[in-house]
Amino acid sequence: MLKTLLLNLGTWLISLKGDDIMAALYVALIIAGRRTYENVPADLKPAVKADLEALGLSTEGTSMT
Numbered sequence: 001m002l003k004t005l006l007l008n009l010g011t012w013l014i015s016l017k018g019d020d021i022m023a024a025l026y027v028a029l030i031i032a033g034r035r036t037y038e039n040v041p042a043d044l045k046p047a048v049k050a051d052l053e054a055l056g057l058s059t060e061g062t063s064m065t
Helices: 002-014 020-032 045-054
Strands: none
Touching (some): 002 020, 020 045
């Protein structure tokens, strides 16, 4: 499971463009447990939530399965 998550995360990070970098940083920080979804600036929340869900994660950074 961890190997699949890391592969998905790596593939997703490679596909990022300029404006997505801040959202990606917040996603990585949430997954690492260094930030919470509540700490994400309001303008980035939709992108961060969408990215977490695309990785199969909740807004807490934990698996939804």
